[in-house]
Amino acid sequence: MLSDPAITVSAVEYRDRLTVVQAYRFASDPTPGQVRALLRHAGAARLAYNTGLDQLARALKNWSDFRKGERKGRRMGFPRFKSRRRYAPSVRFTTGTIRLEDDRRYVRLPRLGRLKTHESTRKLQRRIAEGRARILSATVRSEAGRWFVSFTVEVQRSIRAPARPDAVVGVDLGIRTLAVFSDDRPTATNPKHYDAARRKLTRSSRAASRKRGPDRRTGQQPSNRWKSANAARNRVHHRVTARRRDAIHKLTTALAREYGSIVVEDLHVAGMVKNRRLARVISDAGFGEIRRQLAYQTVWNGGTLIVADRWYPSSKRCSGCGVVKAKLRLSERVFTCGECGLSLDRDANAASNLASLVEHVVVAGSGPETQNGRGADHKTRPGRAGGCETSTPHRAAPAQVGRGPSPSDERITEIMRSR
């Protein structure tokens, strides 16, 4: 199942329903004729973009908002002409007949007609049949030699409560292990899909490099053999991505369903990835993706995600007595406290510190009023849970408004200062 609830554009809450906009993505098997039609449409869409219709306004706005500092997220440059080479062919439909067939094996799209899906559309079709989902648009896109159709859907989700609403877990994301938890939950091992597939990648890359590839300078066209070797290489990449996504989804879903509060560190992923030695392994572990998924998963499951300040010394602080070490080398895998003699695994110590950060705060914010009227949330100081991409409006600025810093708020500042 490749449904990827990737974009949580908005989260409007009612008493027992949560309306979110999310994406469902299905691999599809278009007929050769449909592939030709898709490529034609994608080409036409590109042409339309390039002649500056409609979509260009949005791109310009992204660029100017970014310049004015009004837009979060990835850097937005001045819109560029789309080239056939650089862009994966993609068509987006917003009007006309867009629906899933009842047999859950076909989707119907404007101009293209019935498009076979590679996997069952059950999850989305069921919601639509129950009247709990509405398709807003559909995009067909070619990725790694396969066509995917993704629907942007407005979904009414019933609000869930975590299995253990009062439980707090600190999650320390690591490189050697994917995540270490503050309670007795077993460590999530790093799947390292990339490493496992690296030999395959090397082999397939070498195979491609032996064939006559494209050359922009000489205008050399790729041979058919190169094209097929290159497609094989892309498939390896794609498989790695899919497996990693699956592992991360399972981890974040399990956490959000169980714990009322989840605390993570605000790792500066973009900055860390710039460090070339760490980049591959960090990108592979998908730190940023874990954070992003936890942000919307906690909203969907009625929990809270707390993001510790980037400078909170979760590793250098002793989870027993609170003393903060001046220095802790990355090679020191066991944390030993000079004050109280506590000695435990470095990552477990960090996870405990993260969890205890919340336990302090929970006392502070627990007032009778809740922001969303269901009382499941906001016992804690708001973290920057939304991150850049996900907007979780109800978490924007609750407890702090109109209230001075509570004692435990001060304690946090203190902890952070004593670094």
Ligand SMILES: [Zn+2]
């Ligand atoms: Zn200590």
